[in-house]
Amino acid sequence: MIKTLLNxxxxxxxxxxxINEATINNILTAGIRASNTxxxxxxxxxVSSKNETKQKLWEVHFKQDMILQAPLLITFCADFxxxxxxxxxxxxxxxxxxxxxxxxAATDAxxxxxxxxxxxxxxxxxxxxxxxxxxxxxxxxxxxxxxxxVVPITSLVIGYPDEKPELTDRLPPEAVxxxxxxxxxxxxxxDKYYFDKENSSLAKDLLITNKKETLAQIFTDNRYTHKDNxxxxxxxxxxxxxxxxxxxx
Numbered sequence: 631m632i633k634t635l636l637n638x639x640x641x642x643x644x645x646x647x648x649i650n651e652a653t654i655n656n657i658l659t660a661g662i663r664a665s666n667t668x669x670x671x672x673x674x675x676x677v678s679s680k681n682e683t684k685q686k687l688w689e690v691h692f693k694q695d696m697i698l699q700a701p702l703l704i705t706f707c708a709d710f711x712x713x714x715x716x717x718x719x720x721x722x723x724x725x726x727x728x729x730x731x732x733x734x735a736a737t738d739a740x741x742x743x744x745x746x747x748x749x750x751x752x753x754x755x756x757x758x759x760x761x762x763x764x765x766x767x768x769x770x771x772x773x774x775x776x777x778x779x780v781v782p783i784t785s786l787v788i789g790y791p792d793e794k795p796e797l798t799d800r801l802p803p804e805a806v807x808x809x810x811x812x813x814x815x816x817x818x819x820x821d822k823y824y825f826d827k828e829n830s831s832l833a834k835d836l837l838i839t840n841k842k843e844t845l846a847q848i849f850t851d852n853r854y855t856h857k858d859n860x861x862x863x864x865x866x867x868x869x870x871x872x873x874x875x876x877x878x879x
Contacts, residue, residue, distance in 0.1 A: 631748070631752065634748060634751050634752045635748070637751075637797070638751060638797075639756075639794075639795050639796075639797055639798065640757070640758045640759070640795075640798070641696070641756030641757065641758055641787075641789075641791045641792075641793060641795070642694075642696045642758055642793070642795075643696065643699065643791070643792040643793040644696055644699040644700040644701075644756065644787070644789035644790060644791065644792050645699075645789065645790040645791070645792045646699065646701070647701070647789070647790045648701050649701050649702060649755065649788070649789070649790075653753055653755075654677075654702070656749065656753070657746055657749040657750050657753065657755075657788075658675060658677070658746065660745050660746065660748075660749035661675065661742045661743070661745040661746035661749065662742065662745075663745065664738075664741040664742045664744070664745040665741055666738040666741060666742070667734045667737065667738055670713055670738075671713075671738065672708065672709055672710050672712075672713050672726075672731075672734060672735040672738050673706060673707060673708060673709050673735060673738045673739040673742050674706075674707045674709040674711075674712070674739075674780060675704060675705075675706055675707075675742065675746075676704065676705040676706075676707065676774050676776075677702060677703075677704050678702070678703045678704070678705065678774075679701055679702055679703075681698075683703075683773070683774075684697055684698055684703055685698070686773045687703055687705075687770065687773060687785075690762070690766040690769040690770055690773065691760050691762045691763075691766070691785070692762050692765075694760070694762075694787075696758060696787050697760075697787055699789065699792070700756075700787045700788060700789030701788070701789050702786075702787070702788040702789060703785060703786070703787055703788075704743075704746065704785060704786045704788060705763065705770065705774060705782050705784075705785045706739040706740070706742055706743040706746075706782075706783050706784050706785065706786070707739055707776065707780050707781060707782050707783060708732055708734075708735030708736040708738070708739050708780065708781045708783050709735060709739075709779065709780045709781075710724075710726045710731055710735055710779045710780075710875075711777050711778065711779030711780045713726070714726060714779060727874050727875060727876075727877040728875065728876070728877055728878050729870075729875060729876060729878055731875060732781065732870055732875035735781075736781070736783050739783040739784065740783060740784060743759075743783075743784050743786060746786060746788075747759070747786055750786075750788050754790070755788055755789060755790060755791075756788070756789060756790065756791035757786050757787065757788050758786070758787045759784055759785070759786060760784065760785040760786070760787065761784075762785075763782050763783060763784050763785045764782070764783065764784075764862065764866050765862045765865070765866075767781060767782045767865075767866055767869045768865065768868070768869045768872075770782045771869065771873075778872075778873050778874045779873060779874050779875075780873060781869060781870060781873050781875070799826065799827050799830060799832075801823055801824070801827065802823060802826075804823070805819075805823035824845075827845065828844070828845050833845045836848055840852055
C-alpha cells in the first residue's frame with residue numbers, strides 16, 4: 631500500500647476496457663470501510679457507467695474527455711437524507727439541518743472517496759479527482775436525481791490508464807509538517823520550500839506559455855482567479871442552503 635501511495639499520479643487518458651464487477655465491488659467495499667463520524671456513514675456513492683449518464687455529467691464537468699473514455703465516474707455525496715429518515719422512523723428528532731452537519735458529511739464523503747481511489751490504484755486502475763463537482767453541484771443534483779439533504783462533494787474517474795505521466799512535484803515534508811504547534815513561515819522559508827517547484831522545467835515552460843513572471847501568478851491570474859472563486863463559492867453556498875444545511879439558529 632505504501633508503494634501505491636508513493637506512486638500516485640492523476641490519469642487523464644483511459645482505455646475503453648471495462649472493469650469486472652468483482653473488482654468494482656471490492657473497490658467500493660474498501661471505500662465503505664473508511665473512517666467516518668460517529669459511525670453514522672453520512673455519505674452516498676453514486677456510480678455512473680451508462681454512456682447516457684456520463685454524457686450529461688461530461689457537460690457539467692467542463693467537458694473533460696476522460697469522463698467519456700473511462701468506464702466509471704463515481705460521485706461522492708455528503709448525505710444526511712438517509713440518516714434523518716432513519717432517525718424519524720425510530721422516534722428520534724434529528725438536528726442536522728446546519729452547516730456543521732454539512733461539514734461532517736462532506737468530510738465523511740471525502741474519506742470514502744480516498745479509500746476508493748487507493749483501492750482502485752492498488753488494483754492497477756487509474757483515477758482522477760474532479761474539482762468541478764462543487765463548481766456545478768446544482769446541475770449534478772438535477773442529473774443524478776439527488777434529494778434534499780444530499781450534496782455532491784467530489785467525483786472520481788476510474789479506468790485502465792492509457793498513459794503513464796511523470797509523478798507530479800510535491801513540496802518537501804518540512805514545508806507541510808508541523809510538530810507540536812504551527813510554525814509560521816518566514817520569507818526565507820517560502821523561498822526554500824518553493825525553490826524546486828519554481829525552478830522545474832515544467833514551471834519554466836508554464837511561464838513561457840502563460841507569459842507570466844512567476845509561477846504564483848499562473849495560479850492567481852489563470853487557474854484559480856478571485857472572480858471565479860467568488861462566483862463558484864456563491865453558487866455552492868446556494869446549493870448547500872437549498873439542500874437544507876444552512877439553518878444555524
